[in-house]
Amino acid sequence: MVLGRWYLFLATILVPLLSYRPTIAEQPQPLPQINIAVMFSDHTKSPYAEMAQMAADMLNLSPEVLPFSKVNIIVKRFRETPNAIVQSVCQVLRKGVSGIIVSASSHNVQQVADTACQYNIPVIAPTATSPFLEGDKRHTMLRQLPSDIHQGRAIFNILRKQNWKQFAILASFTPYGINGVLELQFLATQYGYKIANVQHIKVAEPGSILNITSELNIIRQSLVRIIVLNSNGRVAAEVLEQVSIPSFTLVYMVCLIVNTDTTCFQAASAGLMKEGYQWIVTDGVTGSHILLGQGGRGGEAYFPSYLTGLIGTRPHSVEGVAFQNFAANYINSYMTYDGKLPTSPYDLTIFTRLLYDSVWIMGHALHNYFSRGIELYEQRIDCMDPPESRSELAFGQPNYWKNGTQLFNEMLKVRFEGITGNIEFGEDASPYDKSYDIVNFRSRSFEEVGAWSGIDGIHMTRQIVYQGGSLVKPSDVAQSLNGSHLILGIMMEAPFIIKEKGCVNGNGCYKGYCIDLIKRLSEDLDFTFELHESKDGRWGGYDNNTGQWDGLVRMLIDKEIDIAAVHLSINSLREKFIDFSVPFMEAGLLFVVKGETHSNANKFFFLSPFSGEVWYCILVVCALVTVVVCLVSKVSPYGKYGAKMHALMTCPCERCIRQRELTIQGAKSLAKPDEFSCRLDELEASSRDQLEQLSMFNSSWMVIASLLNQSPLEGPYCASGRFILMAWWFFMMIVTAMYTANLAAFLTVSRLHVGLRGVEDLLKQDEFKWGTVFSTNPELLMRNSVKSSYRQLIENAINVTNADQGYMKAASEKFAFIYESPYLEYKQQISCDNITDLISVGEQFHEFGLAFGVQQNAPFADVLNHKILSYKETGWLEALWQKWLTEGVDCSDNEVYRKKLFV
Numbered sequence: 001m002v003l004g005r006w007y008l009f010l011a012t013i014l015v016p017l018l019s020y021r022p023t024i025a026e027q028p029q030p031l032p033q034i035n036i037a038v039m040f041s042d043h044t045k046s047p048y049a050e051m052a053q054m055a056a057d058m059l060n061l062s063p064e065v066l067p068f069s070k071v072n073i074i075v076k077r078f079r080e081t082p083n084a085i086v087q088s089v090c091q092v093l094r095k096g097v098s099g100i101i102v103s104a105s106s107h108n109v110q111q112v113a114d115t116a117c118q119y120n121i122p123v124i125a126p127t128a129t130s131p132f133l134e135g136d137k138r139h140t141m142l143r144q145l146p147s148d149i150h151q152g153r154a155i156f157n158i159l160r161k162q163n164w165k166q167f168a169i170l171a172s173f174t175p176y177g178i179n180g181v182l183e184l185q186f187l188a189t190q191y192g193y194k195i196a197n198v199q200h201i202k203v204a205e206p207g208s209i210l211n212i213t214s215e216l217n218i219i220r221q222s223l224v225r226i227i228v229l230n231s232n233g234r235v236a237a238e239v240l241e242q243v244s245i246p247s248f249t250l251v252y253m254v255c256l257i258v259n260t261d262t263t264c265f266q267a268a269s270a271g272l273m274k275e276g277y278q279w280i281v282t283d284g285v286t287g288s289h290i291l292l293g294q295g296g297r298g299g300e301a302y303f304p305s306y307l308t309g310l311i312g313t314r315p316h317s318v319e320g321v322a323f324q325n326f327a328a329n330y331i332n333s334y335m336t337y338d339g340k341l342p343t344s345p346y347d348l349t350i351f352t353r354l355l356y357d358s359v360w361i362m363g364h365a366l367h368n369y370f371s372r373g374i375e376l377y378e379q380r381i382d383c384m385d386p387p388e389s390r391s392e393l394a395f396g397q398p399n400y401w402k403n404g405t406q407l408f409n410e411m412l413k414v415r416f417e418g419i420t421g422n423i424e425f426g427e428d429a430s431p432y433d434k435s436y437d438i439v440n441f442r443s444r445s446f447e448e449v450g451a452w453s454g455i456d457g458i459h460m461t462r463q464i465v466y467q468g469g470s471l472v473k474p475s476d477v478a479q480s481l482n483g484s485h486l487i488l489g490i491m492m493e494a495p496f497i498i499k500e501k502g503c504v505n506g507n508g509c510y511k512g513y514c515i516d517l518i519k520r521l522s523e524d525l526d527f528t529f530e531l532h533e534s535k536d537g538r539w540g541g542y543d544n545n546t547g548q549w550d551g552l553v554r555m556l557i558d559k560e561i562d563i564a565a566v567h568l569s570i571n572s573l574r575e576k577f578i579d580f581s582v583p584f585m586e587a588g589l590l591f592v593v594k595g596e597t598h599s600n601a602n603k604f605f606f607l608s609p610f611s612g613e614v615w616y617c618i619l620v621v622c623a624l625v626t627v628v629v630c631l632v633s634k635v636s637p638y639g640k641y642g643a644k645m646h647a648l649m650t651c652p653c654e655r656c657i658r659q660r661e662l663t664i665q666g667a668k669s670l671a672k673p674d675e676f677s678c679r680l681d682e683l684e685a686s687s688r689d690q691l692e693q694l695s696m697f698n699s700s701w702m703v704i705a706s707l708l709n710q711s712p713l714e715g716p717y718c719a720s721g722r723f724i725l726m727a728w729w730f731f732m733m734i735v736t737a738m739y740t741a742n743l744a745a746f747l748t749v750s751r752l753h754v755g756l757r758g759v760e761d762l763l764k765q766d767e768f769k770w771g772t773v774f775s776t777n778p779e780l781l782m783r784n785s786v787k788s789s790y791r792q793l794i795e796n797a798i799n800v801t802n803a804d805q806g807y808m809k810a811a812s813e814k815f816a817f818i819y820e821s822p823y824l825e826y827k828q829q830i831s832c833d834n835i836t837d838l839i840s841v842g843e844q845f846h847e848f849g850l851a852f853g854v855q856q857n858a859p860f861a862d863v864l865n866h867k868i869l870s871y872k873e874t875g876w877l878e879a880l881w882q883k884w885l886t887e888g889v890d891c892s893d894n895e896v897y898r899k900k901l902f903v
Contacts, residue, residue, distance in 0.1 A: 033072050035378060036362050037092040037100045038355070039112060042077040046288070048103050049075045050337035051352050055359035058329060065363045068370075073359075080104075082111055089115040090383035098366070098378055098407065099124060101358045103351065106130030107175045113138040119381045120404030122411060124361060126354035129283075130179050134428060140408040142361070142425065144354050145315050146434040150454055151282060152183030154313045154436045157458040158280060159193070159226065164476040166862075167226030168197035168219050170212075172235060177201070180230040180282070196224040196859060201231055201239070210238050222859035223478040228280070236285050237292050240273060240307070273306035275468025281312035286439050286446050287350040290342075303444050309467035310441035315350055316433065316451065318421035326356075326419045350420065357418035365411040376403055440464055478863045481527035486860075488518065488529050489552045489561035491539055493803055495826050495884040496567045507531050513884045517584065517868075517877070518565050524867055525860075532561060540564070540853070541775025542573055551775055553578055556855050563864075564853035569777030569820065571848060573784060579856050582865045583849025584877050589778055591759055591818040592810050592828075593768055595839045609742030618735065625728050626700040632721045706732055758842035760789045762816055770816035771798030773806060778818055781846045790846075793818075811838050822850065822881075829885050 038052040056071040074095060078088035089112050092100060099122040102112045109128035114137065116123050123141040125133070131147040159167065169185070171177035177200070188195050199215040219227055229239065273279065285292065293303050323345075330345040342348060369376060379401045387400040412425050426432040438450035438458065442465060450460035466474060490497050496514045503509035510531060522529055532555075540553025549557060552564040556578045569587070570580050607615065651657075706729055756762065762770050770793065772778045782794040800806035803819055807827050810817040817824075821844050828838065852868075854861050871877045 032069060034066075034069050034366060034376075035072050035074055035095065035097040036359065037074040037076055037095075037097045038103070038359075039076045039078060039088060039092070039100060040103045041080050041105075041108065043080065044104075046103075046349065046352055047337070047340045047342075048352065048355055049073075050340050051348070051355050052101065052359055054330075054333065054337060054341070055356040057333075058326075059360060059363045062363075065360075065367050066370075069366065071359065071363060078108075080108060085111045086115050086383070090381075093119060093121065093381035093383060096378040096380040097121065098376070098403075099362050101126065101355065101362075103127050103355050103358075105174075105176050106133060106179070109133065109141075110138075113141045115383065117141055119383075119387055119400045120408075121381070121401055122362075122365075122404055122408045124358045124411075126358050127351050130176065131182070132179060140404055141429065142408070142411055143430040144358065144361075145283075146431055146436075146454075148180045149183045150434045151313055151436060152181065153187065153454070154438075154452040154458070155184055155228070155280060155282065156187040156191075156193075157452055158311065158313070158438065160191075161458050161460065162473060164226050164278075165192075166194045166196055166224060166476045167228055168199070168222060168224040169195060170199045170201065170215060170219065170227050170229040170239075172203050172231030173200040174203060174231070177203075177231045181228055184228060197222040197227075201235060203231065203235055210235060212239055212242065216242065221484075223481065223863060224859065225474065225476045225478055226278075226280075230282060231284065236281070240279070240292070273467060275466075275470045276474055277467040278474050279310050279467060281310050283312070283314055283350070283436075285310070286312040286314035289441070289446055290347065290349065306467075307441050308443070308469055309465050310446070311449075311464060311466075312439050312441075312446060313436040313452070314439045314446060315354075316421065316435040316437050316453075317350055317353065319346075319419075320417060320421065322417040323419040353420050357420055357423060360416070360418060361411060361414055361423060364414045364416055365407060368410040368413060369407055374403075374406065376407070379403075477866070478860075481525045481860055481863065484527045484860070486527055486529045486562040487560070488531050488563050488565040489534060489555050490514070490531050490564075491534050491537075491552065491566050493566070493823060496822075513880060514566055516880055517871075520871070520876075521864065521867060525863060527860075529565075531565075538775040539566070539568070539773075539777070540574065541779065549577065552853065556853055559855060562855065562858070562860075566852070567820075567822065567850040568853040569781075569848050570851055571777060571780055571784075573780055574853070577856070579854045579858060579861055580849075581852040581854060581861065582868050582872070583851040584868055584872060585822060585850040585881065586847065587821050587850050588844035588847040589759075589781065589818060590821045590824050590840050590844055591762075591770065591816045591842075592807070592824055592838045592840050593756065593816045594811060594814070606743065609739050621731070622703055623700075625724065626703045629703065629721055629724055632718065632724060703728065756816075756841045759793065759816075759818065759845060763789060763792060768814050768816045769798060770796075770818060771800050771806065771809075772818040773801070773803055774799040776819075777848065778820065778846075781848070782818075785846070807838075816841075820850075826885060 036052075036056070038048060040046075040048045052073050052075070056073045059065060060070045074092060074097065076088050076092050078085050085108060089100070093116065100112065100116050101124045102109045103126050104112075106125075106128040107130070109123075109125045110130065110133060113123045113125070113133070117138045117140045120140055123138070124144065125141060126144045128143055129145050129148045129151065131149045133141065133143065133147070159165070167188075169181055171181055185195060187193075197219055199212075199218055201210070201212050201215060203210070229236070231239075292307055327345040330341075334341040334343070334345075366376070379397065381401065382399055385399045387398065389399050412427075412429065414423060414425065416423050422433070424432040433453070435451060435453035437448045438452060438460065439446035440449045440462075441447075447462075449462040449464055450458060452458045463471065464473075465471065490510065492499055495512050497510055497512040500509050500511065507530065518529060521527075534552050535555065536550055538551030540549055540551035540556075542549055542553075548554070552561070552566065552568070553574060555561045556564055564578075567585065567587075568574075568580070570583060574580075610618075702725075706725070756765070756768070762768060772782075772794075779794055779797075782790040782797075785791055797818070798815075800809060800817070803823055806815075806817040806819060807824075809815045824840060828840070852864070854864070868877075
């Protein structure tokens with residue numbers, strides 16, 4: 001009976017409930033309180049907690065966004081260790097939250113997201129920029145800033161716009177510091193920009209002193225004018241301050257791309273932040289510029305003057321209507337948050353503003369979520385259990401938040417105006433508008449001077465104030481070495497380097513072509529130097545058996561010297577191990593031998609000025625002119641013979657007619673008869689008749705007389721004959737002058753001769769031996785030549801100690817000395833040795849350049865090359881070489897040195 005009554009009671013209660021259908025107004029309402037966790041490092045000094053609470057308070061006062069719910073902020077600080085971060089996330093998840101906002105480094109955000117996203121908890125990252133945060137593993141993470149890929153492109157566009165093509169990178173040795181410049185390095189390589197140096201900063205613990213003296217020293221020595229620094233904001237101020245104090249001497253313009261405050265401190269100490277330098281900083285500094293101040297960071301800080309002129313990139317933001325409304329409310333309420341917020345909303349950093357917008361992103365996403373009539377239940381998550389398990393905290397439900405994916409999708413659809421500008425996201429869960437402001441530090445803050453976007457590129461709107469307040473754009477090319485001290489390696493070889501008599505050591509002991517060049521470079525590039533002779537007395541040869549170098553090349557490889565300041569020959573084998581300056585002289589290989597003197601015992605020595613072929617040609621021309629002159633004189637109607645013949649053929653008188661008939665019949669000649677019965681008649685006829693004056697015999701006599709520089713008695717009467725004779729006289733004048741000059745030279749100068757025409761002829765004879773100085777360029781070139789004859793020559797060559805010994809050996813023995821052409825040209829030019837019988841044979845072969853050798857990737861190479869090239873273009877190097885060719889050396893010094901060679 002009692003049981004029946006209970007059934008009746010339950011029926012009266014449950015049946016109405018099961019049949020009830022609520023109206024729209026009676027639909028299930030949203031949670032009265034929605035929990036949002038805000039997490040950040042316990043080392044940060046930014047007022048993230050206060051700003052998040054202000055955002056929640058203002059959101060709760062906006063019924064148009066959340067009319068039935070209130071946002072509750074759960075603040076969670078964490079130590080920056082993986083275990084501590086995971087534990088902090090798990091503590092938040094156990095309370096049940098609708099989202100987590102993490103304002104920390106990309107590395108810390110990654111650890112938070114890896115834990116929260118597997119349970120479908122939405123994560124918003126206002127500050128994370130790592131390009132490696134994208135992926136399915138973090139499918140519910142939203143970023144408010146573009147990745148460092150886009151910032152790297154913006155920085156590269158600044159460098160490109162300013163035409164700065166050389167820079168170094170100084171980055172913190174953290175994932176953020178390393179990953180933040182990957183895109184910049186990629187673009188620099190792609191477009192041929194030079195990254196001169198990459199240094200990493202080992203970030204110290206907060207409160208400890210950061211010392212990057214060694215890194216700055218390396219950058220200083222690299223002579224770089226653009227430095228890319230990427231680290232966190234705390235480090236930047238210290239580094240920049242270290243660079244600004246002139247305890248380091250560095251005159252080169254530096255563009256430093258900075259992300260940290262400690263960097264500013266040390267950059268200032270090194271004296272790198274005065275006029276002539278330029279620093280470019282990233283959003284780590286531009287977004288938290290208050291950290292650059294001194295004497296009260298976070299409040300009324302003092303900003304050192306060396307910060308003026310910093311250029312940087314800052315996430316694009318617009319102080320529009322939303323910000324103005326926020327600013328009006330901020331002034332009335334900021335004091336209620338424990339006085340930790342700055343007095344002016346304009347002093348809020350971009351990252352603090354982004355955190356404010358993050359809370360509103362959650363509010364708008366919740367508004368869209370509730371507008372769809374979907375219920376929201378926050379679920380407590382147990383990190384000790386996997387997402388697929390049934391959690392006791394969730395009363396047996398799966399251990400993940402089933403509403404998380406839907407809420408995240410609503411976050412992606414959010415569109416509204418925040419205090420940083422328009423809020424809109426793309427399919428990659430990052431801002432749709434990937435753009436940056438180009439800013440310039442002036443007085444107390446960064447001011448916008450341009451903009452960059454991934455679509456439109458870079459656009460400058462204002463004049464940039466460069467470091468030190470200068471309006472003149474610095475150059476990225478170092479103009480001097482600014483007092484650097486260099487160790488220079490040398491080898492003795494006149495006229496390039498000559499050691500003074502009786503001098504032991506010191507820069508003043510040396511003179512020569514290379515010494516003059518070094519002194520000029522030292523004055524123009526502002527550096528000091530110290531000369532060191534080669535330790536083993538060798539230039540730099542390669543041993544194929546040991547694979548080792550010797551001489552100056554070895555010293556360069558071992559970094560014992562900075563420059564091999566000698567006329568070092570450029571070849572591909574050396575260039576694998578060292579670098580070369582631009583060549584200051586072109587050269588090649590030659591060889592000299594002692595010539596033999598001709599004997600003048602030949603009785604026909606007077607024929608020696610001309611070869612036999614020339615004499616034959618003269619005789620042929622002589623005979624030809626004789627025939628032509630004779631024929632022209634007889635045929636021309638203006639000649640004596642021709643005129644009489646023409647008159648006889650044309651005169652109409654009876655006598656002439658009769659004479660023509662007799663001439664035709666052969667009874668009478670135009671000339672005088674061949675025979676006379678009377679001797680007197682014959683003499684009278686010869687004196688009267690001049691028709692045969694230019695017969696073949698007389699013509700030959702006249703031509704030969706001209707050949708011997710004699711004047712004939714008679715010449716041609718006709719103009720054509722005289723013209724031919726004038727041409728003959730002109731020809732003979734030239735021949736006579738050449739003959740006279742050659743004969744004089746032959747009679748006054750003894751000619752030298754050898755039976756060789758080129759270096760390869762040495763292999764075909766037994767009279768001369770040959771050799772060169774080993775461990776020098778001639779040996780390397782010939783030993784590695786593709787021509788087998790050159791290789792055979794060097795295999796059978798004699799090694800001489802030095803060039804002077806080889807030259808003297810060639811003068812005293814049957815020895816062919818193979819060496820570089822400038823040296824041989826110089827030795828044959830000077831007269832100290834009194835050697836006049838050494839001659840160079842054949843043409844120059846194996847051409848190459850002479851240059852200074854430098855260490856590979858030497859920072860001063862570009863500056864050195866630029867200056868040497870300017871000397872070459874102005875002709876100064878050629879004038880210097882001519883000076884040493886004409887002035888030579890002190891013969892007394894040279895004689896003493898030559899005697900030492902054979903002691």
